[in-house]
Amino acid sequence: MRxxxxxxxxxxxxxxxxxxxxxxxxxxxxxxxxxxxxxCQFTQTCPEYLVAPILExxxxxxxxxxxxxxxxxxxxx
Numbered sequence: 666m667r668x669x670x671x672x673x674x675x676x677x678x679x680x681x682x683x684x685x686x687x688x689x690x691x692x693x694x695x696x697x698x699x700x701x702x703x704x705c706q707f708t709q710t711c712p713e714y715l716v717a718p719i720l721e722x723x724x725x726x727x728x729x730x731x732x733x734x735x736x737x738x739x740x741x742x
Contacts, residue, residue, distance in 0.1 A: 690715045 685691045689700035689710045698704065705711040 687715055692716070 683691075687710050688694055689697070689705060689712050692712075694700055695712045700710070700712055702711060705714075
C-alpha cells in the first residue's frame with residue numbers, strides 16, 4: 666500500500682512542472698539567439714508565432730516612444 670502511495674506522489678510531483686513543447690515557447694528563452702529572427706523563421710519557432718498573447722501582455726507593459734500630440738484639424742471651407 667505504501668509503495669502505491671509513494672508511486673502516486675512521485676507521479677503527481679512530476680506532473681506539476683512547467684514544460685514547453687518548443688525551446689522558444691519558454692518566456693525565459695525569448696532573448697536567446699536561436700529565438701531571434703531570421704534564425705527562427707525557417708522553423709516557425711519564433712516567440713511571436715508560439716505565444717502571441719504572452720508577448721502582447723509584455724509589450725503593453727513596456728513603455729513605447731511617447732506619442733506626439735495630434736495636429737489640430739483644419740476646418741473645411
